[in-house]
Amino acid sequence: MNVISVEDLRFRYRRAERYSLKDVSFTVKRGELLGIIGPSGGGKSTLCLTLNGIIPNSIKGEFEGDVVITDPRTGEEYNTKETPVPTLSAVVGLVLQNPESQLFNMTVEEEIAFGLENLGLERNEILRRLRWALEVTGLRGLEGEFPPNLSGGQQQRLAIAAVLAMDPSIIVLDEPTSQLDPVGRREVLGLVSLLNREHGITVVLVEHHTDYILRYADRVIVMDRGEIVLQGTPEEVAEEADTLRKLGVKLPPALEVSHELRKRGVLGEAVLTPEAFLRLIGRSSD
Numbered sequence: 001m002n003v004i005s006v007e008d009l010r011f012r013y014r015r016a017e018r019y020s021l022k023d024v025s026f027t028v029k030r031g032e033l034l035g036i037i038g039p040s041g042g043g044k045s046t047l048c049l050t051l052n053g054i055i056p057n058s059i060k061g062e063f064e065g066d067v068v069i070t071d072p073r074t075g076e077e078y079n080t081k082e083t084p085v086p087t088l089s090a091v092v093g094l095v096l097q098n099p100e101s102q103l104f105n106m107t108v109e110e111e112i113a114f115g116l117e118n119l120g121l122e123r124n125e126i127l128r129r130l131r132w133a134l135e136v137t138g139l140r141g142l143e144g145e146f147p148p149n150l151s152g153g154q155q156q157r158l159a160i161a162a163v164l165a166m167d168p169s170i171i172v173l174d175e176p177t178s179q180l181d182p183v184g185r186r187e188v189l190g191l192v193s194l195l196n197r198e199h200g201i202t203v204v205l206v207e208h209h210t211d212y213i214l215r216y217a218d219r220v221i222v223m224d225r226g227e228i229v230l231q232g233t234p235e236e237v238a239e240e241a242d243t244l245r246k247l248g249v250k251l252p253p254a255l256e257v258s259h260e261l262r263k264r265g266v267l268g269e270a271v272l273t274p275e276a277f278l279r280l281i282g283r284s285s286d
């Protein structure tokens with residue numbers, strides 16, 4: 001079942017000279033983790049904003065094509081240009097780059113409960129969702145903390161908790177780790193994997209760290225200048241290492257090295273992870 005279906009999408013911001021998205025088409029199946037990579041200015045953030053309808057409903061411009069979101073729980077289909085953003089937000093949660101820009105309440109608990117109170121849910125349901133969001137994001141025990149006092153990784157996990165409390169079946173994350181140190185990045189990407197694998201949440205993840213995308217994504221889209229230039233499984237996309245390098249996409253060292261060794265006839269295949277590389281050259285990764 002496709003939960004996201006994007007067809008011939010073109011978008012130009014008001015007063016912009018060029019289109020930021022050009023003839024973009026792809027689908028995402030229920031439960032998939034779709035990774036989006038590509039150079040700066042390629043249109044990744046713009047694409048994220050089209051997935052919960054902020055474009056074209058709140059940010060206007062020249063919009064052509066269709067983005068259709070299907071709620072896997074009800075089977076209901078929403079064409080984003082005909083659906084209000086709050087309706088779409090209940091199905092597609094959006095997490096942005098900078099956690100600080102998404103946090104504005106006095107405590108962790110208030111931050112998570114904020115959107116819930118506006119939904120008109122019963123007190124018990126609010127508490128159930130609050131507890132679940134705290135638990136799954138590992139923030140239990142920090143309910144009373146002032147969000148700016150949290151670490152970067154905790155702040156981003158809090159932004160994710162606030163989105164999760166809305167109970168979306170799809171989450172779109174636009175470079176959620178770009179402001180984080182390696183510890184924070186591991187925390188957040190670990191949480192994203194958990195949500196996808198253990199909780200069946202469909203994930204669209206824009207991420208500069210290609211190693212994570214190639215390791216965990218089910219499918220990968222590479223964007224450049226508003227267009228999808230490559231699309232496929234991590235293995236298929238990794239086959240195009242030369243194209244990726246030309247675009248300025250940083251490749252995982254295992255892929256770089258094994259790709260070079262394959263070109264020279266030393267290895268028969270290129271691999272995506274250090275573990276696979278060690279196995280290939282006959283050393284266990286244990």
Ligand SMILES: Nc1ncnc2c1ncn2[C@@H]1O[C@H](COP(=O)(O)OP(=O)(O)OP(=O)(O)O)[C@@H](O)[C@H]1O
Nearest residue numbers: 013014016020038039040041042043044045046047
């Ligand atoms: N609000 C805006 N108004 C006009 N043009 C914009 C706006 N936001 C983005 N753009 C333009 O749209 C194009 C795509 O930008 P976008 O931010 O979507 O790319 P990106 O791949 O997410 O880049 P980055 O990795 O730097 O975040 C760029 O040329 C950018 O200048």
